[in-house]
Amino acid sequence: MTDDHLCEEARREPLIPLGQAPRNRRELWRRKALWIGVWLVFLSSPVHDLISGDHTTGGTIAGWLGLAVFVALYLSLLFRDMGERPYPSRLVGALIGSMAVLATVLGLALGSDWLGLYCYVSVACGMVLPLRWAFWTIPATGVMLLLVGLRTDEDEALNLLILVLLIGFAMTGVSQLVRTTVELRKARATVAQLAANEExxxxxxxxxxxxxxxxxxxxxxxxxxxxxxxxxPDKAAQQVADIEQVSRQALVDVREAVTGYRRPRLAAELAGAQVALTAAGIVARIPAEPDLDGVPEGTESALAWALREAITNVVRHSGAARCTVDLVRRQTLDGPALELSVEDDGSGGTGKGPGNGLTGLTERLEKAGGTLEAGRVKRGFRLTARVPVGPVADVGSRS
Known part of the structure; x- marks a missing residue:
């Protein structure tokens, strides 16, 4: 586990990260195309019908034009709805109504092969419309399918009815999930902003x-x-001496305050480690509430730095699938100690020796009277940081 090549992380990163917001416009359009393109499979029947030559030249041309307009309405509706500026409600209703009219006209004019267009109408209703509208427009789409099927192919219409209802109502769930995810991202951004303001x-x-x-x-x-x-002048000199003393004390207070701001907290680093490992796709086992009773601030800070460095190395260099963090109190020959261990099942990096991060961490722990052990184990890599704590009476069990 050394501080070098970041290309390993890039190689492990999926093309389309799941559960994450798109990082750029290209990735956003890629997601949209992948999601919307799945449903274009239902166009195979109308396209095959037009290619088969069973219709007149005028009917074939009209069919291609109608299909092109229908697909354009569908793609426009869903692409805009998945973007930052969706269509107004009235325009959405007009577009879905136009799709339903086209599906009906093409189905009646060209036959049962075109009944699959109602699947797109149902998907659009489930994805774009509010729940209170989707709950009656999706069954209405099924009723229109049956009515057209009575004039073309009743059996085909009955077979498609279940599919139209299922995918329509399934899309309402997906739509709500997407909206909830967007709201959660906005809420997280708001919480972060409020936390920054409070700080x-x-x-x-x-x-x-x-x-x-x-x-x-x-x-x-x-x-x-x-x-x-x-x-x-003698009294003025005394006042100047007082000014110097007050200034020096103010400078000491500011330095102590800044040191406190920069000092990491172990609880915060544990929470951050959970987030970082999860985001990297690594299964993490981390203690939730560390037992820090009687632990000096300097000792806690040293362990917090050790945890930060260890998690950074796991995420960047290890290629691990699992990572375990343990925080225990032990009674050693030198007295009670607080021990932090981070173990993963990865490769441990390039193996070219300790990097600058581990070297600096060793020096930081030595200043706190602690030690650092890092090396390969049977199934991965382990980093162990150990620092002395209070008297024996403070020694507790595993967190």
Whole structure:
């Protein structure tokens, strides 16, 4: 597990990532074409009917034109509905109505081979219309199919009726799933924005609390020193000394605050590891609630950095299918210790030695009095970070 080639991750990435938003317009159109193109299989019967030569020249030309218009209406309706700017409700109703009229006219004029067009009408109703409209337009499409079938081929119409109803109502479920997924993505983006706003507010409050009093005191003492300087230089010098002391203390407070902001938390890193591994298609087993009672902040920070580095290596370089994270307290010869282990079933990278990430991590753990072990095991790769914690009484069981 070393810090090098990212091409392994690119090779493992699917052409169309499932459950993820499209990354560019090309991928969006590819998804649309794949999803909508599946249903074009029902065009085989009308096309075969036109090619067979059973109709007059005028009927064949009219059939090709009608089929082209029907497919254009269908594709336009579904492509726009899956995009960012769907058609208005009235236009959607007009397009579906036009599809139904064309399906009826072509079915009555050219025969039972054209009854499959009602499948497209049903799909459009299920995908585009709201539920309250889809629940009656889909059965209405089935009724139209039966009525046309009475004039052409009743058996064929009965066979298609179940399919028309099934795919129509199935598409209502798919449509609701798509809408729910879009709403969830928007909700997640909103939550992230609110979290960022809250963090900015917290930072503003902390800066106000840290610097407000100090800067106000510096301003007052500066004004006082300026008034004292002509007549009482010794007192002005004392005020300047106070200003220097306050400034130095303010600088120390700011540095401590910034260090706290930059310090990672183990609970947050565990949650982030779950998200990163899942997004990479790796089955993860991670403890939900770490037991950190009595663990100093520096120790927790060192383990959090170790977890971040380990998960980064698993995702980028290992090619693993599974990853297990364990956090346990152990009683060692040197006293109680908190041990973090990350084990995967991957290749462990190129095997050219530790990278800069693991080297820096080893140095960070050594500063906290801990150790790092990393190497191949029987079925993969394991990284173990161990840091000392509080007294023996704080030692608990496995998280």
């Amino acid at each position: 900015r507010l917290r930072l503003a409050r902390d800066l106000h609390d840290l610097l407000g009093h100090s800067l106000s005191l510096i301003t007052l003492k500066s004004e006082l020193a300026g008034r004292m300087l002509p007549d009482h």
